[in-house]
Amino acid sequence: MSGHAHHGPPSAPSAVAVTPPATAKAPEVSSWKLLATLAIGGAAAGLLVVAVYKATLPTIEQYAAAKEATAVREVLKAPARWDTLYLQKGVLTKSPTSGEDRKGLPKAYLGFDADGKELGAAVTAQEPGFQEEVLLMIGFEPSSGTLIGFKVLAEKETPGLGDKIERDTSFVSQFAGRIAPLKGVKTRNATDPSQVQTITGATISSRAVIRIINHAVERWQPLLAAYEKGRTK
Amino acid sequence: MTTALAHSPAAALDFVPGAPPPATLRADIWRGIAAENPVLVQMLGMCPTMAVTNVLANGIAMGVATTFVLVGSGLFVSLLRKYIAHEVRITSYILIIATFVTLADLLLAASFPEISKALGPFIPLIVANCLLLGRAEAFAAKVGPVRAVADGMGMGIGFTLSLAAMSAIRELLGRGSLLGFDILGPRWEPWVFMVLPAGGFFTLGLLLITAAWIDELRRRRRALEAK
Numbered sequence: 368m369s370g371h372a373h374h375g376p377p378s379a380p381s382a383v384a385v386t387p388p389a390t391a392k393a394p395e396v397s398s399w400k401l402l403a404t405l406a407i408g409g410a411a412a413g414l415l416v417v418a419v420y421k422a423t424l425p426t427i428e429q430y431a432a433a434k435e436a437t438a439v440r441e442v443l444k445a446p447a448r449w450d451t452l453y454l455q456k457g458v459l460t461k462s463p464t465s466g467e468d469r470k471g472l473p474k475a476y477l478g479f480d481a482d483g484k485e486l487g488a489a490v491t492a493q494e495p496g497f498q499e500e501v502l503l504m505i506g507f508e509p510s511s512g513t514l515i516g517f518k519v520l521a522e523k524e525t526p527g528l529g530d531k532i533e534r535d536t537s538f539v540s541q542f543a544g545r546i547a548p549l550k551g552v553k554t555r556n557a558t559d560p561s562q563v564q565t566i567t568g569a570t571i572s573s574r575a576v577i578r579i580i581n582h583a584v585e586r587w588q589p590l591l592a593a594y595e596k597g598r599t600k
Numbered sequence: 601m602t603t604a605l606a607h608s609p610a611a612a613l614d615f616v617p618g619a620p621p622p623a624t625l626r627a628d629i630w631r632g633i634a635a636e637n638p639v640l641v642q643m644l645g646m647c648p649t650m651a652v653t654n655v656l657a658n659g660i661a662m663g664v665a666t667t668f669v670l671v672g673s674g675l676f677v678s679l680l681r682k683y684i685a686h687e688v689r690i691t692s693y694i695l696i697i698a699t700f701v702t703l704a705d706l707l708l709a710a711s712f713p714e715i716s717k718a719l720g721p722f723i724p725l726i727v728a729n730c731l732l733l734g735r736a737e738a739f740a741a742k743v744g745p746v747r748a749v750a751d752g753m754g755m756g757i758g759f760t761l762s763l764a765a766m767s768a769i770r771e772l773l774g775r776g777s778l779l780g781f782d783i784l785g786p787r788w789e790p791w792v793f794m795v796l797p798a799g800g801f802f803t804l805g806l807l808l809i810t811a812a813w814i815d816e817l818r819r820r821r822r823a824l825e826a827k
Contacts, residue, residue: 396685404685408692412699419703423710430713521717526654526774527792 444504446478492583509591529572547584632754639762640811659767669755672700677740678748
């Protein structure tokens with residue numbers, strides 16, 4: 368059929384003469400075809416991404432949960448078990464009303480030893496450090512504000528200087544037993560339980576850690592006290 | 601290396617619009633590793649090259665993720681080249697590339713969470729790496745799927761090797777370690793600036809000088825042989 372059309376004009380004697388114009392200029396394509404190409408492509412790509420997302424989600428969530436559990440264990444000095452409390456409408460509760468929103472709610476972990484005695488609470492807090500936000504998990508006794516420990520969950524401080532807030536063990540370990548609100552000092556007076564020695568060369572990062580801890584204790588202490596009150600009633 | 605390069609004619613180095621000249625598969629792969637190395641010769645993808653090469657593990661992970669996207673997008677761009685209308689080709693290539701980048705991001709997060717966290721937004725940003733769109737437009741869209749995959753492999757390996765070289769130098773001098781293992785010992789005072797952005801520029805400069813020097817030596821030898 369197409370043969371008739373091509374051989375129509377006598378000025379085009381061979382196929383060689385017919386083909387060049389076709390390749391030299393691409394024919395007009397209708398907008399609908401372009402739209403269809405992108406729609407089909409987009410739908411296929413979307414399906415593929417959703418499939419892989421569904422397949423990898425459990426592993427990614429499992430990892431996040433395991434990491435959280437490790438951090439809670441570390442900052443509460445190995446509790447036998449802990450309750451996860453959700454902050455909903457300004458009140459801490461073990462069982463938030465809407466189950467689906469659970470992931471987005473701020474959380475506190477209340478740790479207990481083997482005898483059921485309360486060890487303390489662990490909370491996460493995030494504030495600017497030297498370069499970017501520093502995310503900490505902080506363990507403390509809610510009634511007295513005494514710190515148990517803290518762990519850096521995420522930081523982008525200067526390597527070799529600011530990242531000592533995570534790596535310098537003498538800096539990290541001194542927080543245990545200190546009482547918030549903390550004060551950062553260059554040389555510590557051993558008798559003052561609120562003083563914390565800042566790291567030389569990482570003063571801003573050290574102060575950021577102290578500020579984050581102070582704010583977190585200030586924020587969570589009344590919430591945890593209210594929860595205790597409601598529980599003992 | 602020299603035997604493989606012999607397959608690729610010197611004329612292939614000159615960019616001609618239209619289809620790339622025919623070459624053996626080995627030449628297609630080797631092109632990206634040596635003669636047209638993405639980082640050292642084409643100077644594409646400088647952003648991830650600077651940003652993630654502070655430690656070796658990050659550099660390798662970035663290279664492998666980019667290779668995955670290069671091969672995957674090259675294959676699909678080539679397979680669909682007859683169905684993608686000229687007018688929407690860039691949009692379609694970006695769609696294909698973005699899909700593979702998302703897959704790479706998810707798979708990395710599920711298999712190597714620590715590295716995925718360290719690389720942060722730089723994996724999603726592969727989509728904006730001009731190397732990807734460049735290979736799709738200049739190569740994959742004009743050849744069959746086998747050649748497109750070979751080219752993606754070669755470019756990916758070349759990219760990975762460059763990033764690995766850069767990050768090995770930076771981690772070794774900046775932290776005294778390689779892949780986290782202490783190499784230079786406790787008496788080594790780390791050159792902190794090597795893991796900071798300045799060290800990235802410094803190392804890249806050194807590598808570019810070295811690559812240009814090797815290239816120059818080879819050109820002189822070739823000129824002598826021709827006489």
